Amino acid sequence: MITRYSRPDAVAIWSQETKYKIWFEIEAHAATKMAELGVIPTEAAQAIWAKGKDATFDADRIDEIESVTKHDVIAFLTHVAEIVGDEARFLHQGMTSSDVLDTCFAVQLARSTDLLLGGVDRVLAALEKRAKEHKYTPTVGRSHGIHAEPVTFGLKLAGYHAEFQRAKRRLITAREEIATCAISGAVGTFANVDPAVEQYVADQMGLAVEPVSTQVIPRDRHAAYFAALGVVASSVERLAVEIRHLQRTEVLEAEEFFDKGQKGSSAMPHKRNPILTENLTGLARLVRSAVTPAMENVALWHERDISHSSVERGIGPDATIHLDFALHRLAGVIERLNVYPENMQKNLDRLGGLVFSQRVMLALTQAGVSREDAYAAVQENAMKVWRGEGVFIDFLKADPRVTLPHDQLEALFDLGYHTKNVDVIFARVFGEA
Numbered sequence: 001m002i003t004r005y006s007r008p009d010a011v012a013i014w015s016q017e018t019k020y021k022i023w024f025e026i027e028a029h030a031a032t033k034m035a036e037l038g039v040i041p042t043e044a045a046q047a048i049w050a051k052g053k054d055a056t057f058d059a060d061r062i063d064e065i066e067s068v069t070k071h072d073v074i075a076f077l078t079h080v081a082e083i084v085g086d087e088a089r090f091l092h093q094g095m096t097s098s099d100v101l102d103t104c105f106a107v108q109l110a111r112s113t114d115l116l117l118g119g120v121d122r123v124l125a126a127l128e129k130r131a132k133e134h135k136y137t138p139t140v141g142r143s144h145g146i147h148a149e150p151v152t153f154g155l156k157l158a159g160y161h162a163e164f165q166r167a168k169r170r171l172i173t174a175r176e177e178i179a180t181c182a183i184s185g186a187v188g189t190f191a192n193v194d195p196a197v198e199q200y201v202a203d204q205m206g207l208a209v210e211p212v213s214t215q216v217i218p219r220d221r222h223a224a225y226f227a228a229l230g231v232v233a234s235s236v237e238r239l240a241v242e243i244r245h246l247q248r249t250e251v252l253e254a255e256e257f258f259d260k261g262q263k264g265s266s267a268m269p270h271k272r273n274p275i276l277t278e279n280l281t282g283l284a285r286l287v288r289s290a291v292t293p294a295m296e297n298v299a300l301w302h303e304r305d306i307s308h309s310s311v312e313r314g315i316g317p318d319a320t321i322h323l324d325f326a327l328h329r330l331a332g333v334i335e336r337l338n339v340y341p342e343n344m345q346k347n348l349d350r351l352g353g354l355v356f357s358q359r360v361m362l363a364l365t366q367a368g369v370s371r372e373d374a375y376a377a378v379q380e381n382a383m384k385v386w387r388g389e390g391v392f393i394d395f396l397k398a399d400p401r402v403t404l405p406h407d408q409l410e411a412l413f414d415l416g417y418h419t420k421n422v423d424v425i426f427a428r429v430f431g432e433a
Contacts, residue, residue: 001317005283010324013111014317020057022104023076026201027091028052030183030193033200040090047087055083073097094192098304099183102217105316106179107205109225112320113175116232119327120168124161126334128430131157135422138415139253139344140355145245149355150348150418153253153339158429160239165429167232174228177221181205182213187303215304219297222312226294229319233287236326240280243333247274253344257336276333283326290315348415353392354382359412360396360404367403377401 001011012018028048035045057079066075074097081088092100135154140147181202185193202209210217246254256274258264264271293315297308348355357378364374381395381402396402396409404412426432 001321005279005325006321007115007325007328010112010115010321011317013108013115014321016059017057019104019108020059020062020076022107022205023073023100024052024055024057024080026100026103026183026205027077027080027095029201029204030095030197031091031093033197034090034093034194037194037196039093039194044087044090048084048091051084051087052080057083071097073100094185095183096186096215098213098216099185099193101309102213103181103183103201103205103207105312106181106207106217108316109320110175110179110206112316112324113171113178115324116229116320116327117168117171117175119324119331120164120171120232122331123327123334124164124168126331127157127161127164130334130337130339131155131161131426132430134339134341135426136419137339137341137344138348138419139341140348140350147347147351147355149358150415152419152422153341153344155422155425156242157334158426160235160242162429163235163238167235170228170231174225176208178225179207180210180217180221181207182210182215182217184210184213184215186215188212188214188216214302216300216308219294219300219308222308223294223298226290226315226319229323230288230291233284233323233326236323236330237281237284239330240277240284240333243277243337244274244281247277251343251347253340253347255338255340256333257338276329280326280330280333283322283329287319287323287326290319351392352385353413354385356413357382357392359417360402360409363404363408363412364402369401369403373401 001014003011028045031040031045031048034040035042057076061082062072062075062079065078066072069075069078077088077092080091084091131154133154134157135152137153138150139153139156141149141151181198182188183193183198183201184190184195190198199209201207212218243254243256245251247256255272256276258272263269264273293311297311300308361371361374361378364377365371369377377399378396381392381399384390384395385392393409393413397406402409423432
């Protein structure tokens, strides 16, 4: 995790203090249910909660113990015993380290996803506001980076809004799939721990029960989770790249906000660079870098190995913290985005009406000209404009193959024709009438 690209709430979920608190809660809830089942004394379970619930677990002390035990959960339990006293011997009855580690990891990922959903909601709100603001702001649509036909800037943003609606659904699904609890003991048979303990811990920690845990929660869940994060990161990047392109000097249809006192370059005082969206492209790459290792974690040996463990200690905090930061950075960019409608119109007019070429071709086919001949006539005149030889409509009027009356031809160069279904699309995206 890179501190520069992190928010405190996301970092706190992965802190040592939070982790040890979750570990204790898992162990203590298990002890409570075991006491109810008569496995351990009720007084012991009560003492564990009373002495441990407000305790501060000393990470340095746990590290010191682990330097001897070479086992982090044993080191933690030893430290808990130093706090709780004799009753601590009733902790971890029939449980394995994976019961604690995997259940804790599920809690941390679920909590992280709640933050990610908050970030997506902020992005959605910003996109909706700006899309409605520019619902009818005309701009040129591009394919292959080349002028195609007119759209509106609001439609561009509406498309991204629809994408982030899908991102939200993906995260909700990912959270549901990852939030499972395993308290099943060695090789997952419940031989030394009652399944009722697992159900109780799951309920208390806000998780579902893992149907079959082979001592570990199956890692296909985690693979799907990090894949979902990777897709959301790619959506972040797609919008960031669009803004970067729109900010290019030759285009300048939209631009990241530039604060008073901000400097764009150490060498060139005139520079205003798209640094935030470039940063988002980089952060998306970081998040996606977690996907392949998560996929490779699925194939563990038999009922359990720990080849996944070192990977997840890295990708868990890294991917969630960086995506959380990226979502809020993206929302900020959209909220404060400088939009230049006059430049959009200037670029739209740059090719002198070539963006209406399809409509001219279709009108010719409706007037009885074959599609092949109509295409050839329109394209030949369009290429003259590309070469800077004149005005598109003038060439069309002078071409005997273009059999349309001049007033009908001029009517085909109507920008409103291309925006007539904006309301329909907005209704699909935003639910408006």
